[in-house]
Amino acid sequence: MSQVDHRTVKLGEVLASLIERQGYSRNRQKILDSVGISSSALSQYLREQSKPSFEKLVALARFFDVSLDYLVFGQRAAPSMDSGPVPAMIEHALADARARTSRHAAIVRRITRVLADRVDDVARELSETPNASREGLLQDDELLRLERYARSVDVLSPDLDFDVVTLPDGSTAPGAFLEQVVSNLARSCTYRFLASAEEGSKSGTALRQMLVARAGGDAVAAECDFRVTSLPVLVGICLVEIDITPFSAEEPALYEQLETYISAEGWIGYVIRPNRESNADMVMSKDRRESARQGFDAAWRSAQRRTETPAGSLLRA
8 A cells, every 4th residue: 555645735835935035036937937837827836726737846846956845845855965076076175184184283282281181171271271262263173163063154255265165267166164064954054145246146156056966955945045235245254153052062162262252142253354364263242243143134134135047047036
């Protein structure tokens, strides 16, 4: 006997969310042309007054880059593995090596004069010793360790270059933070990426495509939002809501170094360094962080959503 699927159908709700989040609320013509349906048919799907054929369901899922499970039931399907192009793999390996080398160097510097037998003693020594984090600076390895505990992340950047690297030939490859974003999406951490309309269009498109390839279209549709702003973006910022309980338990030294910068709700913010010659980003004070959150939210509300044609070229909604 065939097994009966008792899951609740959420096609109308999910379809409405995809249309809104991917920037087609004002103009649905590209959906109609790609799927081959009329405007009235799409409206009936949204109101769940009629059901699309299997072929139309597949076409809708393909257009929005999600699985049928997500489109019909709002549930993610397991993402498939993607080897990626050779240049991208090489760049990822280099980025990983740089992150590990940086972390090793930071640890060596910090434990040079520390000969304690227990981890707690080392953490206590580090928290009392002046270092980059106590002075309000964070290196990439520390940022990666911090982001592992993120619940939500807001990124404002001219070109998103720490998630996507532009190679000399103009192609793009994964940046140092991309794999951490992929890992966080798997545990339902949400991301809002806001980039400059002038500088961030290509990298934003590449970032979304890389995340879909690695985390799956369902995860990206559910947890990521991409917008571009016409406002001048002179420097990047990152606002992170962290899960304080596991962070403080599993990274006691780093937590103690950052505790004065973290709000009671778990928010911390930092200014992204404007060049690759620097080796650290600057943590915001609490009052600056709150001002930055208000500024980000205002810029986000006025920004344009990213939309993509089936061929993958970026448009503005």
